[in-house]
Amino acid sequence: MSAERAPSPARWWTLGIVALGTFMLMLDLSVVAVALPAIHESLDSSFADLQWVFDAYALTLAIFLVAAGSLADRLGRKRLFQVGFVIFTIASLACGLAGDATALSLYRAVQGVGAAVMFAVGPAMLSHEFHGKERATAFTVFGAAVGVAVAAGPLIGGSLTSSLSWRWIFYINVPVGILAVLVGALRVRESLNRRAHPTDWAGLITFSIALGALVFATIRAPEEGWTSVNTLGLYAASAVFLVVFLFIERRLGERAMIDLAFFRNRTFIGISLVAMIGNAGALPSVFFETSYLQNMLGMDAWDAGLRFLPLTAAMFVAGAIGGGLIGKVPFRILLGGSTLVMAIGLLFLNLAEVDSAWTVLLPALIIAGFGMGAFNPTRAALAIGVAEPAKSGVASGINETFQQVGVAVGIAGVGAFFQNRVADEFAASAVGQQMGDAAAEEAAHGISAGAFDAVAANAGALQEQVVAAGRDAFMTAFHGAMTLCAILGFIAALIGFLMLRTKDLHASALSTIPPDLDEDGELRPDVPVGAPS
Template sequence: MRWWTLGVVALGTFMLMLDLSVVAVALPAIHESLDSSFADLQWVFDAYALTLAIFLVVAGSLADRLGRKKVFQIGFVVFTVASLACGLAGDATALSVFRAVQGAGGAIMFAVGPAMLSHEFHGRERATAFTVFGAAVGLAVATGPLIGGSLTSALSWRWIFYINVPIGIAAIIVGALRARESRNPQAPPIDWAGLFTFSLALAALVFATIRAPEEGWTSPITIGLYVFSAVFLLLFVAVERRLGDRAMLDLAFFRNPTFVGISLVAMVGNAGALPAVFFETSYLQNMLGMDAWQAGLRFLPLTVAMFVAGAIGGSLIGKVPFRYLLGGSTGVMAIGLLFLNLTEADSAWTVLIPSLVIAGFGMGAFNPARAALAIGVVEPAKSGVASGINETFQQVGVAVGIAGVGAFFQHRVAQSFTASEAGQAMGPEAAEEASHAISSGAVEAVAQGAGPLRDEVLAAGQDAFMSAFHGAMTVCAILGFIAAVIGFLMLRTKDLHYSALSNIPPEVDADGRVVTQERSDAPVGAAS
């Protein structure tokens, strides 16, 4: 049964992570089909990442009490139905709304999947399971552009969502028949007050960051949303302290430096990784003139590197201290992203290969270790909530990273183009409007509409795009280096809750409770 569980969890994880990256290569087709703006395109990404972040802890908390298999299946159903709705969407607003629903279903699967694996697998088999889980995450991110490009070019952008439906139905049936149920019978009643205050605080935080570039970082709306988020976060902490053992979130988790460290590494590292994929795809299509299939094909070096590194990284769990696995992998990713500064508007696509291979190796090695450590610092009965918290930090990083790096990119494009001779010749208002179109990749269209200034506008637009691209990728690399420093400084082997990730499995009953309370404080693999 447990291998069927691994298969269903890995497939569900692959699909939900695929829908983060698969959209990137289809954005030009979506832009043309739905007549959407750059902000609309960001929302297609961020609506999914927003609800993915909001519902992760909620899902983990409910799963521990109601049953992990049951909640996982519900998430799969929501994800599959929403995927169909995304494919049928008639405008950008409807697509973003259905993407938000899809993200809620994905959140449930993402939060509960690792907890199901933790219940089913122990010792060496657990390391194997999390290797497969991490490989599914990495493979989805890496193959997203290729799969998206294939479907978009051969059929339509809508098929990047339709493809989820038959696969989802098959996985739901297999899960219902083959996966085993598990829960924590000692879980407290559902903490509705905590769920409400936490969800509002997180929603306001991410929404404010997404809207700030358009509204202004110091606008009343942006400041109001951040204040709203802070107030409800304080209310959430107060509620959880008052409830004590009945709270959905054990605040004692955050007294563990390693738990805090892996949460921050997941957030900051993903804030740099996913925006890089987004903008690399834009570079291939908008600067080098490739279609969706051609752009996706160029990501094969990333795909191979992530797949190989995921297998290697998973095999090192329990042998190498986590600070080296996670600090090293995010550092390697950051180095790879710096190589993107070698690109030019007329470069051959092969200039991307060093970055794709090096960054891909770092990303691939990161995923299995992150997933394993996130639940390795808590007792098995609380693995659902722990996994949900870590995935929440990860998806907040994705949402905030895309919004923040996107805002930086837009600002740099506008600053560069309006300051150019071509921009000044067009006039302030026309240059500002043109810069928004250039940010969306419509450099050729802007130049065609410039009349006698066509050649000057084309050159200035390309320069503005590349300057912003280099700056954005440097920001992503800096985020990767920050994540590496956090990993090296805060992750400690001695904080692992039992020997759950070593080759000495704890004895766990059918409800996920540890029977053998013997604790191993010996370092896993090496001293740290």
């Protein structure tokens, strides 16, 4: 074994720091969900404001991932990971101190930049430090960190919000970030690719504008109107800048922010689409499940977060199982199967009604949790495995970009769908027609945000009818939104089954594939299962 391939004593410290950073940044995607009612009340924010608390973070996380991967390959992965953790930590402190919804969203965007750096660089650091069977172990831990963070977010957020304040969901990052940066500086070794190309700033700017316009238009459309000049103009701008971005990338070739050569690999296209579409269904479901528990069943932040423990446990167990199956089961079975299980679980959310007991969510939490948990380590390993080690940072960044685009557009799109359904259902109700268009529309905005008390206070003599109609409209929209999330999961599963091939992996990743599997990842007919090569 060559010196550069020899196991490093620092590799376990690297795994610990990467897992911790990944846990923290993914936690900040889900921890906010349970605190939204408190944020809404504290900052007097609208439904669109609440969406931006999610999307400002997911948006910059998506935009800067590829650039971060490219910079890390050239400047040093440890160095940039440390910078990302510092940005994330300082922005977390600013989020906790925010005085209004606009400031909170702005600081969340900065926080997303730091998260993007960590999320893009982390898997590349693991790929550099771990090889062979140990790499599967490392990505099992990495995937578990992602899964537990998403699942435990509501519980941690509920605990901090109920016992202290919603601001502590951000303050908690500060001491953890300081400790992680100090340990990383002392214990993690550097790695880089001296042949990496300079950052593609033109591509970064055009991609940022295209994605930002897309998400902004989707979030604003329910209020502006889907066919309004502003909405259509933003969608048109998004399309134009996307075309310009692709033109720039094609001209730059290997120097591009997104190396289009990756997209000649069918499996790379497949895993990118699965990551994007699957996450577009998964993360919004957590957002709306939390909303159901608090706004329909009247739970506080702690009680709502506690109800997500079955999801946490399912994701943790499935993450360990899924990571252990990497290299033993074809990737298309692992990823296609995990997203299929997730989609089936999300369909069970349609069992929930206005007056259900919270246990009606258990089938969905457990089944979808198993799917989400098994998905994470497999996706991370496959995203790295399709590229040569020197380009692992860029490959990881591209895949994480697709994943976060899915989160950002999923929250915006499913949220817009939900808000439209609430408005339509409430306007069609007897009390909605009695109130008139303007008053019904204003009430629907409050119902979407869960502000039932405020809506009732403005309803006068119609208070009881408005609340009853609002709760019915909320549940109808909830069922529709969760069905949409499940459909996205089924689409992701179909893509996974049809497009992923083991033979598209780079040779460096094939060391984790046992000799009794052929290049397609199927059992070789001439070798008994488990036989030595």
